[in-house]
Amino acid sequence: MSAAKTEILDLNRFDVLSAARLSPNLAGKVARRQANFGASSVLFFEQPIEMVKAEGAYLIDAEGRRYLDVYNNVPSVGHCHPRVVEAITRQVAELNIHTRYLNGVVDAYAEDLLSRFPAGLDTLMMTCTGSESNDLAMRIARIATGGQGFIVTEAAYHGNTALVTEISPSSLRKRTPAPFVAVIPAPEARDGRDVAESFAASVEEAIAALKARGVALAALIVDTIFSSDGIHADPPGFLQKAVAVVRRAGGVLIADEVQPGFGRTGGDEKGEGLWGFQRHGLVPEIVTMGKPMGNGFPMGGVVTRSDFVARFCEETGYFNTFGGNPVAAAAGHAVLKVLDEEGLVQRARTVGAYFRRRLEALMGVSAEIGAVRGAGLFLGLDFTEPSTGAPDAALARAVINALRARGILIGAAGKYGATLKIRPPLCFSNADVDLFTDTLAEILVQRRAGV
Numbered sequence: 157m158s159a160a161k162t163e164i165l166d167l168n169r170f171d172v173l174s175a176a177r178l179s180p181n182l183a184g185k186v187a188r189r190q191a192n193f194g195a196s197s198v199l200f201f202e203q204p205i206e207m208v209k210a211e212g213a214y215l216i217d218a219e220g221r222r223y224l225d226v227y228n229n230v231p232s233v234g235h236c237h238p239r240v241v242e243a244i245t246r247q248v249a250e251l252n253i254h255t256r257y258l259n260g261v262v263d264a265y266a267e268d269l270l271s272r273f274p275a276g277l278d279t280l281m282m283t284c285t286g287s288e289s290n291d292l293a294m295r296i297a298r299i300a301t302g303g304q305g306f307i308v309t310e311a312a313y314h315g316n317t318a319l320v321t322e323i324s325p326s327s328l329r330k331r332t333p334a335p336f337v338a339v340i341p342a343p344e345a346r347d348g349r350d351v352a353e354s355f356a357a358s359v360e361e362a363i364a365a366l367k368a369r370g371v372a373l374a375a376l377i378v379d380t381i382f383s384s385d386g387i388h389a390d391p392p393g394f395l396q397k398a399v400a401v402v403r404r405a406g407g408v409l410i411a412d413e414v415q416p417g418f419g420r421t422g423g424d425e426k427g428e429g430l431w432g433f434q435r436h437g438l439v440p441e442i443v444t445m446g447k448p449m450g451n452g453f454p455m456g457g458v459v460t461r462s463d464f465v466a467r468f469c470e471e472t473g474y475f476n477t478f479g480g481n482p483v484a485a486a487a488g489h490a491v492l493k494v495l496d497e498e499g500l501v502q503r504a505r506t507v508g509a510y511f512r513r514r515l516e517a518l519m520g521v522s523a524e525i526g527a528v529r530g531a532g533l534f535l536g537l538d539f540t541e542p543s544t545g546a547p548d549a550a551l552a553r554a555v556i557n558a559l560r561a562r563g564i565l566i567g568a569a570g571k572y573g574a575t576l577k578i579r580p581p582l583c584f585s586n587a588d589v590d591l592f593t594d595t596l597a598e599i600l601v602q603r604r605a606g607v
């Protein structure tokens with residue numbers, strides 16, 4: 157059992173000091189990686205894996221072993237989806253260039269993407285990563301509001317630029333964020349208050365703390381399913397009170413859809429709607445995207461109001477060489493079409509609901525599972541010490557490595573790293589759910605029996 161705060165990249169990280177336990181072949185490959193990338197290299201699992209191929213919800217390693225992917229949300233419509241591969245291949249053979257020339261592929265994509273946002277969110281700026289999107293969103297929010305301050309949750313991760321690292325407490329190993337950042341707890345019911353009230357109260361306190369430092373609020377930025385905070389989706393609408401507090405203080409909401417976006421949370425009752433913020437019945441001023449946007453082709457974007465973009469561009473020259481290139485647009489457009497044609501948002505909803513039912517049933521017979529949360533195909537499962545209810549990161553780590561040994565890939569999240577982060581490609585099936593849940597059940601039974 158351990159309840160120490162964990163940095164997001166440290167979760168399930170291979171420890172280089174244990175390289176001696178690896179086979180000579182694997183140890184050689186790990187040493188080669190280490191020599192090339194040094195301390196910045198992070199590998200998953202006690203036994204790192206060399207991946208060579210993928211299809212649908214499966215990855216295949218150098219020995220030809222197949223792994224069920226319950227971790228990777230970037231290849232969201234399925235690894236190497238033929239429709240996306242074909243779109244990229246066709247466009248890269250025709251033209252790939254920056255956005256300073258007209259090109260219909262890029263505009264057709266922008267129109268399709270923007271048509272999937274609520275009225276008012278009418279302008280797209282394209283980038284290459286989620287980090288760039290959040291960096292740009294922060295700069296837009298500052299100019300739009302005149303404030304400099306940001307409110308973030310305590311285990312949040314929003315990316316890797318200098319500015320965005322300041323609003324990613326989970327990345328800061330040796331210090332707290334800069335004075336323009338106020339950090340609040342993940343959304344949970346506390347002190348007799350429900351989730352909505354306690355989150356709004358935390359936001360209120362954060363605004364006061366910023367004010368006391370002479371900093372006016374620019375934005376509350378949230379990953380709308382609070383992925384690295386351990387996945388917090390319920391009750392739908394809980395963000396509304398906090399956002400009202402933000403707006404009263406002159407700030408805006410930046411919805412980071414890098415993780416939940418593009419249908420993962422299962423949309424509304426009809427299985428429609430691509431965004432996590434829709435679950436909360438609100439419209440953010442700024443939305444950021446990345447990861448699943450190109451199903452693995454590196455692309456990101458910011459969608460906001462045209463007047464915000466106009467004011468930003470009045471003050472700042474902005475050009476992104478690769479952002480919005482025609483190959484990215486072709487990849488992104490193919491993703492939208494596959495989501496529609498294969499009914500993947502509805503599928504995230506129905507397969508996700510089945511997944512949740514199976515995990516809740518397992519929780520009923522497994523004292524070490526403290527909670528199951530989430531929406532659609534984005535679920536979190538907490539491991540807790542049965543006698544104390546304390547987060548059990550050691551068990552999470554052991555389970556992750558035991559699943560890996562049985563051919564299933566998964567990772568952890570949350571302040572303590574004790575939450576299994578369940579976010580497979582959206583083509584996941586009920587049979588895949590059964591394989592995962594049955595294997596997890598078997599691992600827990602064997603651990604209890606001391607096998």
Ligand SMILES: Cc1ncc(COP(=O)(O)O)c(C=O)c1O
Binds near residue numbers: 313415
């Ligand atoms: C919620 C969230 N926002 C932003 C990012 C940054 O995206 P990228 O790694 O593409 O820069 C991440 C990456 O993990 C993320 O999880």
